[in-house]
Amino acid sequence: MAQLPTEDIATMPTQKVVFNAPLDNKAIYHIRLINLGTKRIGYAFKTTKPKRINMNPPNGVLGPKESVNVAVERDAFDPGSEDTKGDRVTVEWTNTPDPPGATAVQEWSSTPEPAAATAFKQEWFEGDGMVRRKNLPIETYVLNVLNIRAERAERYVLNVLNVLNFRAEPAERTC
Secondary structure, X not given: OOOOOOOOEEEEOOOOEEXXXXXXXXEEEEEEEEEOOOOOEEEEXXXXXXXXXXXXXXXXXXXXXXXXXXXXXXXXXXXXXXXXXXXEEEEEEEEOOOOOOOOEEOOOOOOEXXXXXOOXXXXXXXXXXXXXXXXXXXXXXXXXXXXXXXXXXXXXXXXXXXHOOOOOOOXXXXX
């Protein structure tokens, strides 16, 4: 396992992942992962809700200064029956080990140096090597119409329709 400390990565977005309503459709949010360091790294994404949230690709290898776009896919769900507090995406990364006997010549030196691995291996994250982690909380925004009184809900819907140029009129009350 590589013994040097792992260097930093950057994610875009930097702080959190946000999914907005409607939640009854599948949604995709993209995260850009950037290796800011000078060493090749292996990365792996995890989530607190693996049945509902998936990443594509879930893992891989990035060379120095390379980046990758990762799709965070959220399946449709009922927000009334699932708790979304504490949902998060976690990216873990570590330096890749040098394969035995492999060498590469760096641009600035004529001295061969061991080349880093290019295919992801889960074993990099097991054992004694240093693994770093970054958590990105997932925020889910839902318009909870059930908590709004009926009159306010009707006004809200009418305002939205009027903004969309549907020119709706209030319904006549029968109660």
